Amino acid sequence: MRSLLLSITCFMVCFAPSYQQFPRRCATREALLSKECCPSWDPDGSPCGARSGRGFCRDVGEPTQPDGPQFPFSGVDDREKWPLVFYNRTCQCVGNFMGFNCGDCKFGYFGANCNERRETVRRNIFHLSRAETRRFISYLNLAKTTVSTDYVVASGTYQEMENGSNPLFANVSAYDVFVWMHYYVSRDALLGGPGNVWTNVDFAHWAPGFLPWHRLYLLHWENDIRKLTGDMSFFIPYWDWRDSSGCDVCTDELMGDRSPRDPDLISPGSVFSSWKVGLH
Numbered sequence: 001m002r003s004l005l006l007s008i009t010c011f012m013v014c015f016a017p018s019y020q021q022f023p024r025r026c027a028t029r030e031a032l033l034s035k036e037c038c039p040s041w042d043p044d045g046s047p048c049g050a051r052s053g054r055g056f057c058r059d060v061g062e063p064t065q066p067d068g069p070q071f072p073f074s075g076v077d078d079r080e081k082w083p084l085v086f087y088n089r090t091c092q093c094v095g096n097f098m099g100f101n102c103g104d105c106k107f108g109y110f111g112a113n114c115n116e117r118r119e120t121v122r123r124n125i126f127h128l129s130r131a132e133t134r135r136f137i138s139y140l141n142l143a144k145t146t147v148s149t150d151y152v153v154a155s156g157t158y159q160e161m162e163n164g165s166n167p168l169f170a171n172v173s174a175y176d177v178f179v180w181m182h183y184y185v186s187r188d189a190l191l192g193g194p195g196n197v198w199t200n201v202d203f204a205h206w207a208p209g210f211l212p213w214h215r216l217y218l219l220h221w222e223n224d225i226r227k228l229t230g231d232m233s234f235f236i237p238y239w240d241w242r243d244s245s246g247c248d249v250c251t252d253e254l255m256g257d258r259s260p261r262d263p264d265l266i267s268p269g270s271v272f273s274s275w276k277v278g279l280h
């Protein structure tokens with residue numbers, strides 16, 4: 001099973017500049033200088049929802065394994081031992097709670113106390129009704145056009161942020177948060193300004209991490225669309241391409257047909273033809 005999102009993301013990612021997502025509430029000078037990212041959970045006002053037993057703020061443990069030979073950039077790559085370059089205290093959630101402030105439920109759990117277990121079955125995109133298809137595309141478009149409330153992206157390296165005293169962050173849409181996340185883990189990431197970008201330092205592809213990384217990524221994305229739309233039954237449909245001879249999801253009802261005028265462009269009849277790559 002391959003999710004549709006993968007192909008969209010891949011399409012978007014190829015042209016994306018380098019940015020990385022951070023909880024908005026930790027993108028401050030204070031949080032960067034103290035290296036603590038333990039935002040409060042609004043209903044009880046305590047960091048990590050500690051007062052309600054959702055989690056607690058704790059030191060991020062240093063990994064004990066040395067870097068492998070495929071990672072020769074020790075001390076210069078902001079992603080090394082993530083998130084220790086930026087934060088050394090974050091929320092540790094307990095039970096069925098999850099998220100940067102333990103405000104979310106673990107995947108598969110719902111309800112105010114995150115104790116309602118529910119399975120989601122992802123369906124073949126060609127088995128959706130017309131209304132379901134339209135809803136799916138409209139959710140994507142909503143995510144693309146709504147500024148993320150929870151996350152911002154870094155627009156500079158830690159060094160460029162003067163070790164935290166000069167935060168460099170930008171607002172992006174809820175959809176683009178995921179585009180940047182995918183990009184940042186992959187290659188040409190923020191490694192120290194112009195002319196100092198290493199290619200192919202990729203933590204999500206070409207290795208055993210590929211499947212688990214992307215499965216988790218899609219679960220996060222699905223969860224985010226649910227939060228954005230309030231539709232807790234939302235799932236990412238999949239495209240079963242095994243028997244297709246071409247791109248049979250490339251129609252204006254789905255991911256967009258080719259433009260009749262320029263085969264490199266998406267048809268103007270598709271909502272995706274108005275999507276732009278970038279921060280603005």
Ligand SMILES: *[C@@H]1O[C@H](CO)[C@@H](O)[C@H](O)[C@H]1NC(C)=O
Pocket residue numbers: 033034035059088089
């Ligand atoms: C975390 O970072 C802060 C700020 O640099 C520092 O004062 C503190 O000692 C660090 N804590 C740990 C456990 O390394």
Ligand SMILES: *[C@@H]1O[C@H](CO)[C@@H](O)[C@H](O)[C@H]1NC(C)=O
Pocket residue numbers: 162163
């Ligand atoms: C940031 O920290 C590094 C390592 O501690 C130090 O060499 C550098 O001078 C610092 N830069 C700024 C702008 O504070």
Ligand SMILES: *[C@@H]1O[C@H](CO)[C@@H](O)[C@H](O)[C@H]1NC(C)=O
Pocket residue numbers: 169170171
């Ligand atoms: C991002 O949006 C928020 C809320 O509208 C605003 O307060 C903030 O200044 C914006 N930040 C940047 C870097 O544009």
